[in-house]
Amino acid sequence: MPHFKFYYFDVRGRGEVIRLLFHLADEKFEDERFGMEQWASYKPEMPLGQVPVLEVDGVKISQTTAIARYLGHQFHRAGTNAVDCARLDMIAEVIQEFMSSEGMGKFSRVLLGMIQANKEQFFKEMVLPDIEKYAPLIEKFLLENGNNGLLLGDRETWVDVFAAESFSKVIDYGSPDALDAYPHILALINRIFNHPNIKKYVAGRKSTPA
Template sequence: MTYKLTYFNATALGEPIRFLLSYLDIDFEDYRFEVESWPTIKPTMPFGKAPILEVDGKVLNQSAAISRYLAKKAGLAGNDDWESMLIDIAVDNIHDLRQALAGYFYDQNEESKNQKYVPLFKETVPYYMDKFEEIVAENKGYFVNGKLTWADLFFVGVLGYLNHMAKIDLLEGRPHLQGLKDTIENIPQIKLYIEKRPTAMF
């Protein structure tokens, strides 16, 4: 099978997919484009969004669905329906934090953006990050059931993007999440990918 991932030259929602493809030892085409090219590329995307993954020429969209599909192949999507649900919950919680940060970061109205700052960085961000730290501490260094799942790869994959939007190190003072990051980035296949990946805008 042939695989081609199309996404910005960034980590963000493309990186968990790259992590999973690398974990699976799949030789994939990592097609990256710069922001300036997006107006031309956007009309070619399903629903006008990226990333997309082409599998033998068939186009898949929605980053979480793509990640879940690959995670099933990798044995990282849960051993039963209950565990799979717990993984989905973890990923959705991470998405909620990402959307809160994006709502602030991409707000072009300075007045509106300033109003969001205090509740976001004094309440929302600490709340989510502290909860994540607690969950990972309780689960022996992982998000779900004390073992590696795609929720862990997803979190570490999007972490650089979250830090970029927050403009702070979200792992500071959170040793269990830092430990999770180190664990994921030292998985041999992912470590090799990270060593070879192009320099990205974030």
């Protein structure tokens, strides 16, 4: 197995899905966390001048979905054929669009005080419309796969983890009833975060502001 070192801020943000994938697979990795005040010393070493970044035997890979997709294949949490892999990629693109949308894309910076705005008002006016646009698509994909709380097949994939972590943030940092209209997404979140490996990690995870 390669040596893995993961670089990201000491928050969940766009990096937590990567940590969750390592814990799901029960694979060891260096979790290099740092604060904004330390970022300037790390930035020049990053391929795109941003994080998250995963270093694999000295080779650095940037971008959340690229890293998550790589780990999905590395840990056998991807599709079993080209069509299934493409379908997972399609769903991942939808999730990435949601995470980069006008409201959700800025929500973490609002939570961290990097954008000055009232958190509750921003969530209601900016994030909820994004949820209403993208959550029905994920709900539809879940329905198409039956009633097992997964997006493809009967085993958790990297995209299930990506979806669960992304949408769980709107409950954890926004409103506890934000996803009440989407029971299949709630079932997915419940299934992923009750996986024994992930549940153990989350139980010991410290609270972060975003």
